[in-house]
Amino acid sequence: GAVVSQHPSRVICKSGTSVKIECRSLDFQATTMFWYRQFPKQSLMLMATSNEGSKATYEQGVEKDKFLINHASLTLSTLTVTSAHPEDSSFYICSARGRALVIQYFGAGTRLSVL
Amino acid sequence: GDSVTQMEGPVTLSEEAFLTINCTYTATGYPSLFWYVQYPGEGLQLLLKATKADDKGSNKGFEATYRKETTSFHLEKGSVQVSDSAVYFCALSDLLMDSSYKLIFGSGTRLLVRP
Numbered sequence: 267g268a269v270v271s272q273h274p275s276r277v278i279c280k281s282g283t284s285v286k287i288e289c290r291s292l293d294f295q296a297t298t299m300f301w302y303r304q305f306p307k308q309s310l311m312l313m314a315t316s317n318e319g320s321k322a323t324y325e326q327g328v329e330k331d332k333f334l335i336n337h338a339s340l341t342l343s344t345l346t347v348t349s350a351h352p353e354d355s356s357f358y359i360c361s362a363r364g365r366a367l368v369i370q371y372f373g374a375g376t377r378l379s380v381l
Numbered sequence: 382g383d384s385v386t387q388m389e390g391p392v393t394l395s396e397e398a399f400l401t402i403n404c405t406y407t408a409t410g411y412p413s414l415f416w417y418v419q420y421p422g423e424g425l426q427l428l429l430k431a432t433k434a435d436d437k438g439s440n441k442g443f444e445a446t447y448r449k450e451t452t453s454f455h456l457e458k459g460s461v462q463v464s465d466s467a468v469y470f471c472a473l474s475d476l477l478m479d480s481s482y483k484l485i486f487g488s489g490t491r492l493l494v495r496p
Contacts, residue, residue, distance in 0.1 A: 272424065309470065309488045359424050363482055368413055368432065368474065370484055372424040
């Protein structure tokens with residue numbers, strides 16, 4: 267199956283700093299990428315959908331200025347958590363879909379801990 | 382709107398027992414249905430899928446049949462192993478509602494298989 271690489275797998279940062287998470291499709295062109303947040307023992311919450319070359323579409327309640335998403339190429343999307351605070355600590359997961367694919371392929375996730 | 386309902390866990394079974402995890406859905410159009418599995422600390426992996434009524438998805442001994450009449454997509458396995466211990470998510474994608482193939486997830490069901 268298609269491979270999606272997410273980096274870093276774990277990051278610890280101080281409150282007030284910004285953190286960037288990368289999501290790469292390794293063997294297909296990802297026309298659409300999705301960013302999810304998962305709280306402990308809960309389901310995935312979709313944060314935003316991004317299409318290559320256009321602005322991301324954010325779900326209701328997700329702060330656009332806090333969670334900056336860039337999808338500059340067909341193989342890379344980034345999520346930047348700006349001015350992170352302890353309540354932003356969570357497991358963030360990306361997924362990607364190619365133009366002709368119904369299936370979303372998921373990255374391994376990034377655990378963010380804000381001290 | 383579209384939604385997915387899964388049976389609550391955790392489900393605890395002995396090795397070689399029969400597994401059923403119930404999943405029902407509500408959708409406006411003709412959704413594709415998926416089961417994803419999440420192992421501890423990892424992202425999601427596609428387990429199986431079905432794109433139209435009466436389709437049966439199968440993989441690694443797991444099966445699920447798309448039942449339009451009961452709006453269900455129950456996951457089954459005849460003989461579970463300890464290595465099947467994970468969280469299982471039922472999901473749908475409704476192209477009629479969203480052209481980005483956004484996934485709508487159920488709440489997840491934790492499976493624990495004991496030796």
